[in-house]
Each structure stands twice: as structure tokens, then as C-alpha cells.
Amino acid sequence: MQVGFKSGITSILILSALVAFSARAAEPEEEVLIQYKDVVVTPADFQAELETIPEQYRANVAASGERIHQLLDKIFVYRVLAREAQEQGLDQNPEVQQELKLEKEEILGxxxxxxLRQQALADNPDFETLARERYQANPEKYQQPERVKVSHILIKTEERSEEEAKKLAEKVRQLALTEEKPFSELALEYSEDPSLEKNKGDLGFIVKGVTTKPFEEAAFALEQPGEISPVVKSRFGFHIIRLEERQAPKTKSFEEVKERLVEKIRETHLNQVVQTHLNQIRNAEGIQMNREAWQKLKPTPSAH
Structure with a gap:
């Protein structure tokens, strides 16, 4: 299994120093996940590393045995390498010490x-009321366009001539029209769509502008559920399309958009709190900026 290493031995030392000391005994009540000599990895270490992952991805990582394994492996390998680096005296290197200092400040920051985000939620802002007010002020913003739910059977032209593919598609269409077999069974038998095993030909709802033009036009021309389209040619091959459901344009109800709208307002509120604090830091009185010294940081053009 591969580990996502940062470049340079200094990064190994940084992670070791800031997540946990590379060689420490587990607390008596702590469960040991990995142990090698005096190097241990505990659930607390795993949780600390998990916290470094963006919040929206953490649940997926924690739910995957493979991702958990990768994360534990990363912690363990870094920790052993850091111990080796310390034995080599790399932690005394001035450049490494400066990197450790900067990394520590970034983590604390x-x-x-x-x-700040947690404190912004301490007063339990009523995001649902704010979301409802936003929805009621502009309900037309939450329009759902006309859409159709369709299934299809795809006959490709890659391994047969176009004439042969069309002939086979016409045959399959006639079988679909007889309704002797469910359309999903015909799809499993004849369709060459790569996603067939997953969806049995069911493409779900589509709206205009997301599929190839010939397919879109044929799909939206169907009117009644169960109706079968003529054979349609697209850049993927020949399609037989079946209409499952048709929905006219509508304004989504507040309940349909509430969860997404509440989350959006919540994130906007938290970001504003953070940004306000950052602006206060940047605009604080007494900050001195030596812009002449800044210019010296630019690399000097090399003479040719």
C-alpha cells in the first residue's frame, strides 16, 4: 500500500512532532492499534489525523476499511521515519527547526x-428560518426544469458495421414493442452500455442540455410512460429509448430545498465570521510592513 508522503525528511519530523511524539508509551486506558518496539499508534492518533482531512470527506474515510488502513499506515510509517531522523540528528538542523516552528504556527492557526466556527454556532442561529425567508423572497429561483426519466438499450458500432448495428437495434426495438419481456431484461441481454450492470439501462431523470442532441430530442419527444422511441443514432451508437416518467417544470417546495439551503446559509455565516476576524487581524493598528525588505525576497535575475 502506498503512503502519500510529503517531500523531504523535514515534513516527517513536523508530522511526528505535532501529531504525537514518535516514541511514547500508550496511556494505560488507550487501545494500541499498531506497535513496533517503542513506537505506538492509538485511536487518538487516528482521530487527530482524521481531523486534518476536510470535514466533507471524513465520513467517507472513516467508513472505508481500506482508507482507515491507509491512514494508520501513514501515521505509523511517518512515526518510524521520524524516529530514524531524530537518531540522525536531523531535528537539530536549523532549517528543519524553522519548518517545525512554521508548521506548528499553521496548525495552531x-x-x-x-x-471561531464552533463559537459562531454556540448561539444556535436559526438557519432554517433564514432559509425559509430566502426561499419565500425568491421562490422562482428554485425552478426544476422539465425532465424525463428514461431507460435505454445501446448497440455500439465499434465491433460491427453501422448497417449491422442499426439492423440489430431495429430487431431489439421490435422485441421491446411486443412487451413479451421487461425492457430491463432486454437491456441486460442486448445493451452494450458500460454502466449496464449498475443501472440495467435505467438512466434516471435527465434534463435538456446534458445528453447528446439526438438522444435528447428523441427522449423528450416521448409523451406517455412505456412509449418506445424509434432507433436513434448518436456518437455512442444506436439507442432504443423507453419513457418511464415525465415531469413538467415546477417550483420546488421549501422542504425539497431546505437541507441544501440551510447548509449553504450556515456555511456563508461561518465563513463571514472567520473572514471578519481575519480582516481585523490584517487591519489591526500598529502593523509595520517593511516593503523595501520585501523587494529583496525576489530572486535576482541571473546574468547570461
Whole structure:
């Protein structure tokens, strides 16, 4: 299994120093997940590493045995390498010490930002009421366009001539029209769509502008559920399309958009709180900026 290493031995030392000391005994009540000599990895280490992953991805990582394994492997390998680096005296290198200092400050800074977000939620803002007010002020913004739910059977032209493919598609269409077999069974028998095993030909709802033009026109020309289209040619091959359901344009109800709208307002509120604090830092009185010294940071053009 591969580990996503940062470049340079200094990063190994940084992670080791800031997540946990590379060689420490587990607390008596702590469960040991990995142990090698005096190097241990505990659930607390795993949780600390998990916190470094963006919040929206953490649940997926924690639900995957493979991702958990990868994360534990990363912690363990970094920790052993860091121990080796310390034995080599790399932690005394001035450049490494400067990187450790900067990394520590960045981690503490991120912890402060998380604290600000948590504090912004302490008063339990009524995001649902705000979401409802936003919805009621502009309900037309939440329009759902006309859409159709369709299934299809795809006959490709890659391994047969176009004439042969069309002939086979016409044959399959006639079988679909007889309704002797469910359309899904015909799809499993004849369709060459790569996603067939997953959806049995069911493409779900589609709206205009997301599929190839010939397919879209044929799909939206169907009117009644169960109706079968003529054979349609697209850049993928020949299609037989079946209409499952048709929905006219509508304004989504508040309940349909509430969860997404509440989350959007919540994130906007938290980001505003954080940004306000950052602006206060940047605009604080007494900050001195040596812009002449800044210019010296630019690389000097090499003479040719």
C-alpha cells in the first residue's frame, strides 16, 4: 500500500512532532492499534489525523476499511521515519527547526479558525428560518426544469458495421414493442452500455442540455410512460429509448430545498465570521510592513 508522503525528511519530523511524539508509551486506558518496539499508534492518533482531512470527506474515510488502513499506515510509517531522523540528528538542523516552528504556527492557526466556527454556532442561529425567508423572497429561483426519466438499450458500432448495428437495434426495438419481456431484461441481454450492470439501462431523470442532441430530442419527444422511441443514432451508437416518467417544470417546495439551503446559509455565516476576524487581524493598528525588505525576497535575475 502506498503512503502519500510529503517531500523531504523535514515534513516527517513536523508530522511526528505535532501529531504525537514518535516514541511514547500508550496511556494505560488507550487501545494500541499498531506497535513496533517503542513506537505506538492509538485511536487518538487516528482521530487527530482524521481531523486534518476536510470535514466533507471524513465520513467517507472513516467508513472505508481500506482508507482507515491507509491512514494508520501513514501515521505509523511517518512515526518510524521520524524516529530514524531524530537518531540522525536531523531535528537539530536549523532549517528543519524553522519548518517545525512554521508548521506548528499553521496548525495552531487552523485550530483557532475551527474554534471561531464552533463559537459562531454556540448561539444556535436559526438557519432554517433564514432559509425559509430566502426561499419565500425568491421562490422562482428554485425552478426544476422539465425532465424525463428514461431507460435505454445501446448497440455500439465499434465491433460491427453501422448497417449491422442499426439492423440489430431495429430487431431489439421490435422485441421491446411486443412487451413479451421487461425492457430491463432486454437491456441486460442486448445493451452494450458500460454502466449496464449498475443501472440495467435505467438512466434516471435527465434534463435538456446534458445528453447528446439526438438522444435528447428523441427522449423528450416521448409523451406517455412505456412509449418506445424509434432507433436513434448518436456518437455512442444506436439507442432504443423507453419513457418511464415525465415531469413538467415546477417550483420546488421549501422542504425539497431546505437541507441544501440551510447548509449553504450556515456555511456563508461561518465563513463571514472567520473572514471578519481575519480582516481585523490584517487591519489591526500598529502593523509595520517593511516593503523595501520585501523587494529583496525576489530572486535576482541571473546574468547570461
Amino acid at each position: 487552523k485550530a483557532r479558525l475551527r474554534q
